[in-house]
Amino acid sequence: MKLLKVPALTFLTVSTLLLAGLNACRKPAELRIGIIVPLTGGSADFGRWAHNGVELALAELNRQGALSGKRFVGLYEDTQMEPKLGLSAFKKLVSVDEVTAVMTAGSGVVLAIAPEAESTRTVQINYSAVNPGIRKAGQYTFTLVNDAEVEAEEIARFAYQTLGIREIAVAYANASYGVGTRDAVAHSFSRHGGKIVGTVAFPEDFTDVRAQILQLAEMKAQAVYLVATINDSGRLLTQAAELGFKTQWLSYNPFESPEVVRIAGAAADGVIFTSSNPFDLPDTDDKPKQFLDAYVAKYGERPNLYAATAYDAVFLLAHAKMSSDGTREGIQRALASVSGYQGVSGIISFDEDGCAHRPVFIKTVRDGRFVMYVP
Amino acid sequence: MSAQTLLNTLIAASEYALVGLSFAVIYIVARFFHFSHGAVFTCAAYAAYTAKTQLELSLGPTVVMAIGVAGLLGIALELGVYRKLRRRGANKLTLLVASMGLYLVLQNTISLIFGDSVKVLRDVGPDKAMVFWGGRITNIQVWIILTSPVTFALVWATLKFTRLGKVLRAVANDSELSKVVGIDVEKATLIAFVVGSTLAGLAAVVISLNVDMTPTMGMNALMMAVVVVIIGGVKSLRGIAVAAMLLAAARNFGVIWVGAEWQDAIAFLLLSAFLLLRPQGLFGLPLRRSSV
Numbered sequence: 001m002k003l004l005k006v007p008a009l010t011f012l013t014v015s016t017l018l019l020a021g022l023n024a025c026r027k028p029a030e031l032r033i034g035i036i037v038p039l040t041g042g043s044a045d046f047g048r049w050a051h052n053g054v055e056l057a058l059a060e061l062n063r064q065g066a067l068s069g070k071r072f073v074g075l076y077e078d079t080q081m082e083p084k085l086g087l088s089a090f091k092k093l094v095s096v097d098e099v100t101a102v103m104t105a106g107s108g109v110v111l112a113i114a115p116e117a118e119s120t121r122t123v124q125i126n127y128s129a130v131n132p133g134i135r136k137a138g139q140y141t142f143t144l145v146n147d148a149e150v151e152a153e154e155i156a157r158f159a160y161q162t163l164g165i166r167e168i169a170v171a172y173a174n175a176s177y178g179v180g181t182r183d184a185v186a187h188s189f190s191r192h193g194g195k196i197v198g199t200v201a202f203p204e205d206f207t208d209v210r211a212q213i214l215q216l217a218e219m220k221a222q223a224v225y226l227v228a229t230i231n232d233s234g235r236l237l238t239q240a241a242e243l244g245f246k247t248q249w250l251s252y253n254p255f256e257s258p259e260v261v262r263i264a265g266a267a268a269d270g271v272i273f274t275s276s277n278p279f280d281l282p283d284t285d286d287k288p289k290q291f292l293d294a295y296v297a298k299y300g301e302r303p304n305l306y307a308a309t310a311y312d313a314v315f316l317l318a319h320a321k322m323s324s325d326g327t328r329e330g331i332q333r334a335l336a337s338v339s340g341y342q343g344v345s346g347i348i349s350f351d352e353d354g355c356a357h358r359p360v361f362i363k364t365v366r367d368g369r370f371v372m373y374v375p
Numbered sequence: 376m377s378a379q380t381l382l383n384t385l386i387a388a389s390e391y392a393l394v395g396l397s398f399a400v401i402y403i404v405a406r407f408f409h410f411s412h413g414a415v416f417t418c419a420a421y422a423a424y425t426a427k428t429q430l431e432l433s434l435g436p437t438v439v440m441a442i443g444v445a446g447l448l449g450i451a452l453e454l455g456v457y458r459k460l461r462r463r464g465a466n467k468l469t470l471l472v473a474s475m476g477l478y479l480v481l482q483n484t485i486s487l488i489f490g491d492s493v494k495v496l497r498d499v500g501p502d503k504a505m506v507f508w509g510g511r512i513t514n515i516q517v518w519i520i521l522t523s524p525v526t527f528a529l530v531w532a533t534l535k536f537t538r539l540g541k542v543l544r545a546v547a548n549d550s551e552l553s554k555v556v557g558i559d560v561e562k563a564t565l566i567a568f569v570v571g572s573t574l575a576g577l578a579a580v581v582i583s584l585n586v587d588m589t590p591t592m593g594m595n596a597l598m599m600a601v602v603v604v605i606i607g608g609v610k611s612l613r614g615i616a617v618a619a620m621l622l623a624a625a626r627n628f629g630v631i632w633v634g635a636e637w638q639d640a641i642a643f644l645l646l647s648a649f650l651l652l653r654p655q656g657l658f659g660l661p662l663r664r665s666s667v
Contacts, residue, residue, distance in 0.1 A: 265500025
C-alpha cells in the first residue's frame with residue numbers, strides 16, 4: 001500500500017485539477033446565465049421553483065434559437081439562502097465562469113451581491129427577494145417582484161379598511177427578509193392609523209417557538225403578521241393551534257405554497273395574505289396560461305409566482321444579451337429600458353430603480369386550498 | 376400565561392434531558408466529542424418517517440424501527456470509523472474532526488434523499504390539546520414528560536446495579552486501569568455507542584412527533600445536549616436532569632424577559648457562564664485540567 005501512496009496522491013491531485021480546468025473552459029458558443037439560488041437548506045423550495053422555471057425557459061430559448069447556433073446554459077450555484085455563500089458563488093461565477101448576468105433570490109443574498117454586481121458591472125435579476133433596501137442597491141440590480149413595502153401597504157390598507165383591524169403584532173424570522181418586512185408592515189400600518197402592539201422574532205429553522213407564541217398571545221393583537229419561510233410558517237401555525245392561540249394571521253407572497261398546508265393542515269386555514277400569483281385569476285392572460293399548462297405538463301404541479309418570475313428572468317437576460325452590444329454596460333442598459341414586456345408572470349416594466357410593479361391580490365386558505373379572499 | 380410557560384419548560388426540559396443522556400452515555404465512555412450523534416438522531420427520525428409513509432407501519436413498529444436504525448448506525452460509526460482511527464493512534468481531535476465530517480455527509484445524504492422541507496410524522500395538522508393547570512398540552516407532550524424520567528431511571532438502575540453498568544462506569548472512570556483489571560474497553564465502548572444511539576433514536580421519534588422533522592434537527596438537538604451535559608457535570612445523571620430544567624427555564628422565561636431573538640444566545644450565554652465560573656458543571660468534580 002505504501003508504495004502506491006505517492007503515485008496515487010499525485011494522480012488524484014492532477015485529475016482533480018484537470019477536471020476543474022476542463023470545467024472552467026466551456027465552448028464559446030454558449031451563453032451563460034448564473035443561477036444563484038438556495039438549492040438546499042430550509043428555503044430549498046425557492047430554489048426548486050427557480051430550477052423548474054429556469055429549465056422550462058432554457059428549453060424554450062434553445063428551441064427558439066436552435067438555428068442560430070447559440071445555446072443558453074444555466075450555471076447553478078447553491079446559496080442555502082446564506083449571504084456569505086451567495087457572494088462567493090457570485091464571485092466564482094464572474095471570475096471563473098465569466099458570466100455577465102445572474103439571477104438571485106433571498107434578501108440577504110441579493111443585498112450582499114449588489115455592491116459586487118456594481119463593481120464588476122454584472123447584472124443580477126432578483127426574482128423573489130422583498131427587502132425594501134434592494135430598491136437602492138444599485139443600477140445593476142433588478143427586481144421582478146414587489147418589495148415588502150408595497151405588499152405591506154396593500155395588506156395594511158386591507159386589514160384596516162376591510163377587516164377593521166386596529167392593532168396588529170408582527171412575528172418575523174430573525175433574518176434580512178424578516179426584519180425588512182417587519183419594518184415595512186409597522187410603517188404602513190401606522191400610517192393608516194393602526195397600532196403595532198409588539199413584534200416577536202424567532203430563529204430560522206427552529207424546533208420550538210412555543211415561547212414566542214405565548215408572547216404573541218400576551219400582546220392580544222387582533223391580527224398577527226407572519227414573515228417566515230414555508231417550513232417555519234407551517235410549524236409555527238401548527239404549534240400556535242396546539243397552544244390554542246387564535247388570531248387573524250396575515251402573511252405575504254412566499255406563504256403561497258402547498259407545503260404550508262402539507263405541514264400545518266387545518267392550522268393554515270383562514271390565513272390572509274398578499275399574492276401576485278397570476279395563475280389563479282379567472283382571466284389569466286395567454287402567456288401565463290401557456291406557461292401554466294407547460295409547467296403542469298412537465299412537473300405535475302401548478303407553478304407559483306416564483307417559478308414564473310424565474311422563467312421571466314432567464315428570458316429577460318437572454319433578450320438583453322442578444323439585443324445589446326454584448327458588453328456588461330450594454331446588457332444593463334437593455335434591461336433598464338424594458339417596458340411593457342409580456343412575461344409569464346405578467347407585464348413587466350422596470351422603473352428608474354430597476355424594480356417592477358406587480359398587481360397584488362388578497363388571498364386566503366380555505367380547506368387547504370389557496371383562493372381569492374371574498375369577505 | 377405562566378402556567379403554559381411552566382408546562383413548556385417541563386416539556387423542553389424532558390426533551391433536553393433525554394438527548395443529553397444519550398450523548399452523555401457515549402461521551403463518558405468513549406471520551407471524545409461524537410459530533411455525528413446529531414446525525415444518528417436525524418437518521419432515526421427519518422427512519423420513522425420512512426416506516427410510516429413508505430412501509431405504512433403503525434406507531435409501535437415505527438418507534439422500534441427508528442430505535443433499531445439508530446442503534447445500527449451507532450455500531451456502524453464506531454466499528455467502521457472510530458475504532459479504526461483509534462487503532463491507528465488517532466487522538467481526540469482527529470476523532471472530533473472525523474465525526475464532524477460524518478455528520479455533514481449523513482445530514483446531506485438525508486437532505487438529498489428526503490429534501491429539506493419539513494416532514495410530518497404525526498397525522499397532519501395540530502394535535503388536540505388537553506387543558507392542564509391552566510395550560511395546554513398535547514398527548515405526545517405528555518408522553519415526552521413521562522418517557523424522560525422513566526428512561527433516566529432505567530439507565531440509572533442499569534449503571535448502578537448491573538455488571539454491564541459497572542463495566543461502563545469503570546471505563547468512564549479510568550480506561551487504562553480498566554484494561555489492567557481485564558475489562559475489554561473496546562467492547563464497552565461499542566456497548567456505550569449502542570445504548571447512547573438507541574436512546575437518541577427514542578428521543579428523535581418522540582421529538583419528531585411533537586415538532587416535526589427537518590434534516591438539520593439533529594444539530595439543534597446536539598447543541599442542547601452538549602450544553603446540558605457540560606452544565607450538568609458530564610458524569611452526573613442528576614446533573615443532566617437539573618441542567619435540562621435550568622436550560623429549558625432560561626430559554627422559555629428568558630424570551631419573556633430578554634426578547635425572543637435572544638433565545639439561542641441565552642443557551643450559549645449560560646454555557647459560557649458555567650465554563651468561566653464553574654467548568655466542572657453543577658455536580659461534577661473540580662478538575663485541574665480537562666479537554667474535549
